[in-house]
Amino acid sequence: MTTTEPNLNTAAQDTSKLGHHAIPSYLDPNDLGPYAIYLEQVERVTPYLGKLAYWVETLKRPKRILVVDVPIHLDDGTVAHFEGYRVQHNTSRGPAKGGVRYHQDVTLSEVMALSAWMTVKNAAVNLPYGGGKGGIRIDPRKYSTGELERLTRRYTTEIGLVIGPEKDIPAPDVNTNPQTMAWMMDTYSMNVGRTATGVVTGKPVALGGSLGRADATGRGVFVTGAEALKKLGIRLEGARIAIQGFGNVGEAAARIFHDHGAKIVAIQDVTGTIHSDGGIDPRTAFAHLKQSGKITGLADTDELTRDAFWDVDCDVLIPAALEKQITEANAGRIRAKLIVEGANGPTTPAADDLLAERGITIVPDVLANAGGVTVSYFEWVQDFSSFFWTEDEINKRLDRIMGEAFMSLWDVKEKHGVTLRTAAYIVACTRVLEARALRGLYP
Numbered sequence: 153m154t155t156t157e158p159n160l161n162t163a164a165q166d167t168s169k170l171g172h173h174a175i176p177s178y179l180d181p182n183d184l185g186p187y188a189i190y191l192e193q194v195e196r197v198t199p200y201l202g203k204l205a206y207w208v209e210t211l212k213r214p215k216r217i218l219v220v221d222v223p224i225h226l227d228d229g230t231v232a233h234f235e236g237y238r239v240q241h242n243t244s245r246g247p248a249k250g251g252v253r254y255h256q257d258v259t260l261s262e263v264m265a266l267s268a269w270m271t272v273k274n275a276a277v278n279l280p281y282g283g284g285k286g287g288i289r290i291d292p293r294k295y296s297t298g299e300l301e302r303l304t305r306r307y308t309t310e311i312g313l314v315i316g317p318e319k320d321i322p323a324p325d326v327n328t329n330p331q332t333m334a335w336m337m338d339t340y341s342m343n344v345g346r347t348a349t350g351v352v353t354g355k356p357v358a359l360g361g362s363l364g365r366a367d368a369t370g371r372g373v374f375v376t377g378a379e380a381l382k383k384l385g386i387r388l389e390g391a392r393i394a395i396q397g398f399g400n401v402g403e404a405a406a407r408i409f410h411d412h413g414a415k416i417v418a419i420q421d422v423t424g425t426i427h428s429d430g431g432i433d434p435r436t437a438f439a440h441l442k443q444s445g446k447i448t449g450l451a452d453t454d455e456l457t458r459d460a461f462w463d464v465d466c467d468v469l470i471p472a473a474l475e476k477q478i479t480e481a482n483a484g485r486i487r488a489k490l491i492v493e494g495a496n497g498p499t500t501p502a503a504d505d506l507l508a509e510r511g512i513t514i515v516p517d518v519l520a521n522a523g524g525v526t527v528s529y530f531e532w533v534q535d536f537s538s539f540f541w542t543e544d545e546i547n548k549r550l551d552r553i554m555g556e557a558f559m560s561l562w563d564v565k566e567k568h569g570v571t572l573r574t575a576a577y578i579v580a581c582t583r584v585l586e587a588r589a590l591r592g593l594y595p
């Protein structure tokens with residue numbers, strides 16, 4: 153076909169030439185992993201894409217995948233090898249953008265899914281980025297600071313082929329932090345022979361980081377959660393909140409909700425689960441976690457089993473840990489009226505359906521946790537102009553972007569009678585595919 157006009161009459165085509173293998177050869181067809189969740193979400197949005205559905209295969213395939221070997225000297229002098237990834241899912245609307253995760257269970261499917269969710273998230277809040285994500289298969293708790301620094305520097309050099317301030321901009325994710333970003337920035341800068349602050353975001357403020365970045369994801373969870381509570385007619389003051397994950401996202405979300413009068417009734421992290429009907433002060437809980445290394449044992453709280461967390465009586469549930477936490481197995485037990493997804497991909501599609509049937513509203517990850525990448529965008533813009541804004545300016549801009557994104561997606565949800573997740577996918581996928589259609593296919 154030489155014309156750039158879409159040929160929507162697929163019946164007339166020789167489909168054997170389309171090259172659409174439903175599943176790429178590099179995924180296990182018997183266990184597709186988290187990417188299966190994303191593919192199902194794309195299936196659900198396709199009927200709403202109109203003529204743009206012509207381009208929908210673009211969304212199902214990452215643009216570029218880099219798998220790297222990361223060898224390092226351990227402190228005892230031996231050499232260890234780790235598997236690292238950087239996936240650029242889509243760059244139709246701008247450079248790839250997304251975090252780097254260090255976790256022993258990282259897989260290619262997981263990084264693919266996380267990169268695709270970044271494409272959707274950046275488009276849902278209208279940031280000028282595509283989607284990317286990276287990861288290393290390692291349990292960082294077992295390694296010294298020196299070993300982690302060497303790991304980060306070697307990984308950065310290996311993926312240096314594809315990252316850059318105008319190409320792909322990493323940021324922190326699970327088990328990575330501002331120090332990790334400082335090492336990445338320094339390594340990339342050494343390799344290119346100039347200080348390139350804009351290559352990563354989530355850096356320390358002293359190195360071109362942005363004020364407000366540390367709390368930004370949790371703040372966005374709060375802003376969108378508070379708007380959703382208003383829509384549901386539930387008062388923020390006194391609202392009972394259960395949080396899974398008490399790291400960058402969960403701790404900040406808990407603290408900001410608490411500061412606005414909500415009551416944190418349960419916290420679960422990798423070390424255990426605590427509960428108190430009277431409410432938990434997140435600052436005291438965080439100090440206790442730092443001091444003792446675990447969340448359990450905090451004064452005036454009971455310890456729950458890991459599974460009992462899902463039965464906690466609450467108004468709002470905030471998953472802020474990992475994917476696939478809310479499944480068919482526990483979705484029927486959840487007592488919250490609202491779920492605000494701080495984590496990426498915490499709810500499986502089957503659980504999504506069950507919760508929708510039960511009338512439980514979900515503010516989806518691609519909206520709820522977009523505050524982090526929004527302030528990362530501010531950081532990147534500030535680095536380019538070498539002109540830095542005040543924390544107040546940043547928070548005001550963040551609140552406005554998150555609040556407006558929530559309102560416009562809520563309107564789409566009402567208009568089509570769909571969930572907020574599908575509404576977010578309608579808006580985001582339309583933006584990505586419009587860009588795809590306007591740019592056309594190279595060559």
Ligand SMILES: NC(=O)c1ccc[n+]([C@@H]2O[C@H](COP(=O)([O-])OP(=O)(O)OC[C@H]3O[C@@H](n4cnc5c(N)ncnc54)[C@H](O)[C@@H]3O)[C@@H](O)[C@H]2O)c1
Pocket residue numbers: 324325326327328369396397398399400401402420421422423472473474475494495496521522524525
């Ligand atoms: N950091 C960001 O800016 C950002 C932005 C958007 C989305 N997210 C997503 O938010 C989630 C959390 O990221 P983070 O940056 O807060 O990571 P983090 O490493 O700071 O914290 C992770 C938290 O999850 C807990 N956790 C891990 N495994 C668990 C388990 N099996 N059960 C219960 N709790 C468990 C850990 O104990 C920790 O409290 C991830 O899904 C991440 O992709 C993060």
